[in-house]
Amino acid sequence: MKTNKSENNLKELGKDLSKQIKKGKDPSLTFTLRGLTNIVFDKKTKSLSLGNKKLMRTFFNLAHAKKFLQTIEIASVSKNLIKEEKHASLRDAFYQIKRTIPNTKVNIVDEQPESDKAIEDLEVITGLSREQLNFNANKNGSVAGRVVISDKGDTIDWSKLGSGGWSIPSNVEDIKFKKVNAKYILYMEKAAVWERLHEDKFWEKQNCIIISSQGQTTRGIRRLLQRLSEEYKLPIYILTDFDAWGFYIYSVIKYGSIALAHLGSKMTIPTVKFLGITANDIEHYGLNKHLIKLNDKDIARMKQIMDYEWFKDNKDWQEQFKLMKKMGAKAEIQALSSRGISFISEEYLPEKIKKKDFLD
Amino acid sequence: MKTNKSENNLKELGKDLSKQIKKGKDPSLTFTLRGLTNIVFDKKTKSLSLGNKKLMRTFFNLAHAKKFLQTIEIASVSKNLIKEEKHASLRDAFYQIKRTIPNTKVNIVDEQPESDKAIEDLEVITGLSREQLNFNANKNGSVAGRVVISDKGDTIDWSKLGSGGWSIPSNVEDIKFKKVNAKYILYMEKAAVWERLHEDKFWEKQNCIIISSQGQTTRGIRRLLQRLSEEYKLPIYILTDFDAWGFYIYSVIKYGSIALAHLGSKMTIPTVKFLGITANDIEHYGLNKHLIKLNDKDIARMKQIMDYEWFKDNKDWQEQFKLMKKMGAKAEIQALSSRGISFISEEYLPEKIKKKDFLD
Numbered sequence: 001m002k003t004n005k006s007e008n009n010l011k012e013l014g015k016d017l018s019k020q021i022k023k024g025k026d027p028s029l030t031f032t033l034r035g036l037t038n039i040v041f042d043k044k045t046k047s048l049s050l051g052n053k054k055l056m057r058t059f060f061n062l063a064h065a066k067k068f069l070q071t072i073e074i075a076s077v078s079k080n081l082i083k084e085e086k087h088a089s090l091r092d093a094f095y096q097i098k099r100t101i102p103n104t105k106v107n108i109v110d111e112q113p114e115s116d117k118a119i120e121d122l123e124v125i126t127g128l129s130r131e132q133l134n135f136n137a138n139k140n141g142s143v144a145g146r147v148v149i150s151d152k153g154d155t156i157d158w159s160k161l162g163s164g165g166w167s168i169p170s171n172v173e174d175i176k177f178k179k180v181n182a183k184y185i186l187y188m189e190k191a192a193v194w195e196r197l198h199e200d201k202f203w204e205k206q207n208c209i210i211i212s213s214q215g216q217t218t219r220g221i222r223r224l225l226q227r228l229s230e231e232y233k234l235p236i237y238i239l240t241d242f243d244a245w246g247f248y249i250y251s252v253i254k255y256g257s258i259a260l261a262h263l264g265s266k267m268t269i270p271t272v273k274f275l276g277i278t279a280n281d282i283e284h285y286g287l288n289k290h291l292i293k294l295n296d297k298d299i300a301r302m303k304q305i306m307d308y309e310w311f312k313d314n315k316d317w318q319e320q321f322k323l324m325k326k327m328g329a330k331a332e333i334q335a336l337s338s339r340g341i342s343f344i345s346e347e348y349l350p351e352k353i354k355k356k357d358f359l360d
Numbered sequence: 361m362k363t364n365k366s367e368n369n370l371k372e373l374g375k376d377l378s379k380q381i382k383k384g385k386d387p388s389l390t391f392t393l394r395g396l397t398n399i400v401f402d403k404k405t406k407s408l409s410l411g412n413k414k415l416m417r418t419f420f421n422l423a424h425a426k427k428f429l430q431t432i433e434i435a436s437v438s439k440n441l442i443k444e445e446k447h448a449s450l451r452d453a454f455y456q457i458k459r460t461i462p463n464t465k466v467n468i469v470d471e472q473p474e475s476d477k478a479i480e481d482l483e484v485i486t487g488l489s490r491e492q493l494n495f496n497a498n499k500n501g502s503v504a505g506r507v508v509i510s511d512k513g514d515t516i517d518w519s520k521l522g523s524g525g526w527s528i529p530s531n532v533e534d535i536k537f538k539k540v541n542a543k544y545i546l547y548m549e550k551a552a553v554w555e556r557l558h559e560d561k562f563w564e565k566q567n568c569i570i571i572s573s574q575g576q577t578t579r580g581i582r583r584l585l586q587r588l589s590e591e592y593k594l595p596i597y598i599l600t601d602f603d604a605w606g607f608y609i610y611s612v613i614k615y616g617s618i619a620l621a622h623l624g625s626k627m628t629i630p631t632v633k634f635l636g637i638t639a640n641d642i643e644h645y646g647l648n649k650h651l652i653k654l655n656d657k658d659i660a661r662m663k664q665i666m667d668y669e670w671f672k673d674n675k676d677w678q679e680q681f682k683l684m685k686k687m688g689a690k691a692e693i694q695a696l697s698s699r700g701i702s703f704i705s706e707e708y709l710p711e712k713i714k715k716k717d718f719l720d
Contacts, residue, residue, distance in 0.1 A: 081701065086559060089552035092697040095650060099698070139551040140574065142499070142527035151522025162511025162535065167502035167527035170555060175522065191499040192449035195530060199446060214500065290455060337452040338459070341441065 006133060009126040010079045017072070028058040029071065031125045032262065039261045041309045048256035049264035050124070066106075070118040071125070073097040073108055078122065081134035087171055089136055090116055124262045130219070136170035137219040142191065143168055144198055145209030146181035158209070165198060168211070170220045172227065180232045185209045186275070186349070187217075187225060188239040189249050193333050193344070200345040206353070209234070217253060222267055225253065229269050236269060237358065239349075242277035243330035244301035247320075250274045255310050273358035276348075279323035280357075282331055285348060290338055291329035298330060316359050366493060369486040370439045377432070388418040389431065391485045392622065399621045401669045408616035409624035410484070426466075430478040431485070433457040433468055438482065441494035447531055449496050450476055484622045490579070496530035497579040502551065503528055504558055505569030506541035518569070525558060528571070530580045532587065540592045545569045546635070546709070547577075547585060548599040549609050553693050553704070560705040566713070569594070577613055582627055585613065589629050596629060597718065599709075602637035603690035604661035607680075610634045615670050633718035635709075639683035640717075642691055645708060650698055651689035658690060676719050 020027045032038070033053040042049040057064045057071070077096045081088055088096065094115040097108050109115050119135055122128075130137070142165035147158040151174065158166050186208055188194055194212035197203070203210045209228070213221050228234050238253065240246030251257075256268040282288060294302075302321065311317045324330070336344045352358075380387045392398070393413040402409040417424045417431070437456045441448055448456065454475040457468050469475050479495055482488075490497070502525035507518040511534070518526050546568055548554055554572035557563070563570045569588070573581050588594050598613065600606025611617075616628040642648060654662075662681065671677045684690070696704045712718075 084701070086701055087555070088697070088701055089555070089694065091552060091692070091694040092556070092701060095694050095697040096701065098650065100649075136552070136555060138574070139502070139524075139555055149522070151524070154520045154522045156520070156522050156524075160514045160516070161521075161526065162509070162514045162516050163529040163531070164499075164511070164516075164527040165529075166521065167524040169523040169525075170552075171523070192451060192496070192530075195447070195449070195496060195499055196452070214498070289460075290458065332451070332455075334449065334451040334455050337448065337455040341444075341446055341448055341452060341456065 006126075006128050007079065007082050009128055010075055010082070010133075013075060013126060014079075026058050026060040027068075028056055029068065029121075029125060030054055030056045031121065034120060034124060034262050036258070039258055041255070042264065045265035045268070046255060046270040046310070047265040047268040048258060048261040050262050066108075067118070067121075069101075070097065070109060070114055071121050074115060074118040074122055078133040078135065087134045087136045089138075089170075090119065093119065093135055120262060129263060129266055131171045131173050131223065134171075139168065139170040139220060140218045141168040141211065141213040141221045142166065142194060143209065143211045143224070145185075145203045146179075146207065147177065147209060148179040149175050150178050151175040159204070163195075163198065165194075168218070168220050168224060170218065172220050172224045177228075177231065180228070180234075181207070182209045182232075182234060183207050184235045184237060184353070185211060185225065185228055186237050186239060187211045187221075187253070187272075188333070189213065189215065189217075189241070189246060190333060193239065196341070197345050197349075200342050202345045202349070206350065217249060219267070222253060222269075225272075226267070226269050229271060236272040237275040237353070238272055239275050239333060240277070241330065241332045242279065242282065242324070243332075244298055244305055246277070247274075247305050248301070251305065251308060251311070255308075273360055275352055275358055277331055277333055277335075278357075278359060279320050279327070281348075281352075282327070285336065285339065287331055287335045287338070290335035291327060291331055293329050294324075314360075320359065366486075366488050367439065367442050369488055370435055370442070370493075373435060373486060374439075386418050386420045387428075388416055389428065389485060390414055390416045391481065394480060394484060394622050396618070399618055401615070402624065405625035405628070406615060406630040406670070407625040407628040408618060408621045410622050426468075427478070427481075429461075430457065430469060430474055431481050434475060434478040434482055438493040438495065447494045447496045449498075449530075450479065453479065453495055480622060489623060489626055491531045491533050491583065494531075499528065499530040499580060500578045501528040501571065501573040501581045502526065502554055503569065503571045503584070505545075505563045506539075506567065507537065507569060508539040509535050510538055511535040519564070523555075523558065525554075528578070528580050528584060530578065532580050532584045537588075537591065540588070540594075541567070542569045542592075542594060543567050544595045544597060544713070545571060545585065545588060546597050546599060547571045547581075547613070547632075548693070549573065549575065549577075549601070549606060550693060553599065556701070557705050557709075560702050562705045562709070565705075566710065577609060579627070582613060582629075585632075586627065586629050589631060596632040597635040597713065598632055599635050599693060600637070601690065601692045602639065602642065602684070603692075604658055604665055606637070607634075607665050608661070611665065611668060611671070615668075633720055635712055635718055637691055637693055637695075638717075638719060639680050639687070641708075641712075642687070645696065645699065647691055647695045647698070650695035651687060651691055654684075654688050654690055674720075680719065 032050045033055040038051045038053040040051045094112040144165040191214045238250045392410045393415040398411040398413040400411045454472040504525040551574045598610045
C-alpha cells in the first residue's frame with residue numbers, strides 16, 4: 001500500500017515534469033517554502049507546521065538549477081529504492097547522487113546537507129515522509145512489553161526477548177501490530193533506565209510498554225510511539241532528566257521541531273504527557289542533595305525553551321521553569337537510585353502514574 | 361555460578377578487612393597499580409595489561425582514607441546487587457554511594473569519576489570484571505544471524521526478529537548459546553550499514569552473524585564477540601571507515617585499551633581481523649572520488665595510532681598509514697553506496713571474505 005502510494009506520487013512528479021519539457025516550458029517545481037520565515041505553530045493540530053508561503057523552483061534559473069537537479073536526482077534514487085524494496089540511509093543517499101556532471105567540473109552534491117535538503121524538499125513536494133520515500137534515519141533504542149508484531153515475515157513477541165528487548169529499526173512503517181496488551185507507554189531518554197525497569201519487570205507488573213533511546217528520539221521511535229498512540233489510543237508518558245535537554249525531548253515529541261515543521265502533525269503526538277523528573281519530585285522524593293548546578297549552556301538553553309509558544313502560556317510549565325531558576329540546578333533520573341536501586345520502579349513511577357501526576 | 365564466585369570474592373575481601381580490624385591493625389588493601397606507569401603490552405596474550413607494580417592503600421592515611429572508603433562502599437553496593445540479582449549502571453552506582461559522611465561536611469563521592477575509579481579498583485582487587493560485579497555499562501547495538509540463545513527464561517532466535525534484530529544488553533554474562541550456526545561474525549561500527557546488510561539478508565546468504573554498535577564498541581558487544589569467538593571459534597571481521605577512529609575501534613577490540621588495561625586479556629580478542637575499508641579498497645573499488653580530506657584532528661589521531669606498539673612493527677598496517685598519508689584523505693564505508701545501494705553486500709564483502717583479504 002505504502003509503496004504504491006509513494007511510487008505513484010513520484011511517477012506523477014516525473015510525468016508532470018516531462019509534460020512541461022515536451023511543451024517547451026522551463027520545467028518548474030512549486031512547493032511550500034521551508035525555513036524560519038514560513039514556520040507557524042498550528043494551534044488546531046498543536047504542531048509546528050509550515051505556513052502558506054510558496055516557492056517556485058525553475059530549471060533555467062542559475063540560482064535554482066543545481067537544487068532543481070538535486071531534487072530530481074533524489075526523486076530518482078527514491079523511486080529505485082521503492083521499486084527494489086530497499087532502504088537507504090541519508091549518508092547512502094548522499095553517495096548515490098554524488099558524482100560529477102558530465103563535461104563539467106561540478107558535482108551534483110559536495111556535502112551531505114545538500115542531499116538532506118533535497119530529501120526534505122521531496123517530502124514537501126510529494127507530501128510523503130522520508131520513511132515513505134525509503135530513506136531511513138539512524139537506528140537506536142529498545143522496546144519491551146506485551147506486544148506481538150509481524151515484521152518482514154517474522155512474528156516477534158516483545159515480552160520474550162530476554163534482557164535485550166527488540167532493537168527498534170529506523171523505519172517502522174511496515175510493521176504490523178498483532179496483539180497489543182498494555183495500559184500505557186513509558187518512554188525514557190536513557191537506555192540505562194530502561195535496563196533498570198526491564199530487570200525489575202516493570203512492564204509486566206504495570207502492564208505497559210517501555211521504550212528508550214539514548215539521547216534524542218530517533219524518527220523510528222517517534223513513529224513507533226505515534227502509531228501505538230493513534231492505532232491503540234495508548235497514553236504516552238515521558239521520563240527524562242529535569243533539565244533543558246529533557247524538556248526539549250518532550251517538546252519535540254509533542255509539538256514537533258523547526259527541522260521537521262514541513263511534516264507538521266505527521267510526526268507529533270499532542271497527547272503525550274511529561275511524567276518527570278519535575279521540580280516537585282525533587283522536593284517530594286528527597287533529591288535535593290543530588291541537584292547539579294546549572295551551567296551557562298543550561299541557562300541559555302532554558303531561556304530558549306521558556307519562550308516556546310506552547311510553553312509561554314502554560315502555567316504549569318512556567319512554574320517548573322521558575323522553580324528551576326530558583327534552585328539554580330538540574331537533576332537526573334538516576335538520582336532516584338540514591339533512594340535504592342529499584343526505588344524508581346517500585347515507588348516513584350507507580351505513585352506518579354497512580355496519582356496522574358503529569359505535566360501537560 | 362558467576363554470582364557465587366563474585367559473592368565469594370567480595371565476602372573474602374570483607375572477611376580479610378574485618379580480621380585486620382579485629383587484630384587492631386590499620387586496615388589495608390594491596391592491589392596492582394593502575395595508571396600509565398604500570399601499563400605494558402603483554403606480548404604473550406597480545407593485550408594491553410598491567411605490570412607488576414603494587415599499591416597498598418591504608419585506611420589511616422589521610423591521602424588514602426577517602427579512596428579506601430569509596431572502594432569499600434562500592435564493594436558493599438556490588439554485594440547487595442549480586443544478592444538481589446540486580447544490576448546498576450555506573451551512574452546508579454555513583455548515586456548509591458553519594459551521601460555525606462555523618463557529622464562531617466564531606467561527601468563520600470562528589471563526581472562520578474570517583475565511583476568509576478572505585479569500581480575499577482574493585483575489579484583489580486577481586487579479579488572480577490565490572491559485569492561480574494553487576495555494574496553495567498551503556499547498552500547499544502543490534503545483532504542478527506542463525507543463533508538461538510536463552511536469556512532470562514526466554515528463548516530468542518536471532519534469525520526471526522524482523523527488521524530490528526535483537527537489542528544487545530549491556531551485560532551478556534548470563535546468556536546461554538543454544539544453537540550457533542555461522543561461519544564467521546561481521547562486526548561494523550555503523551548501525552546504518554547493519555540495516556543495509558540486514559535488509560539484503562546478508563547473514564542468511566553468507567551464513568554469518570552481523571553485529572553493530574554506533575561508534576565505539578560497548579563492553580556488552582565486546583563480551584558478546586569474545587564469547588562467540590572463544591566458545592565457538594568463530595572468526596571475527598571488523599568493518600569500519602578508513603580513518604583513525606575506525607582503526608582505533610579495531611585496535612581496542614583486538615589489543616585492549618589503556619582504560620581497561622587492568623582487565624588484560626579478559627576483554628581482548630587477538631584473533632579479530634580488519635576487513636576494511638583499506639587503502640587498497642579505495643583503488644580497487646573505485647572510491648577515489650569519494651575521499652574526504654584529512655583534517656588536523658584526523659592527522660593528530662593518526663600519529664598516535666601509528667605509534668601503538670602492535671602497529672609499529674606491523675608492515676601491512678604501516679603500509680596503510682603510509683597510503684593514507686599519501687592520499688591525505690579518509691573514506692567512509694558508505695562510499696560503497698556510490699557503486700549501488702547493495703554493492704556492499706553483493707560484491708564488496710563476499711569478494712573480500714572469499715579472498716581472505718584482511719589486515720591482521
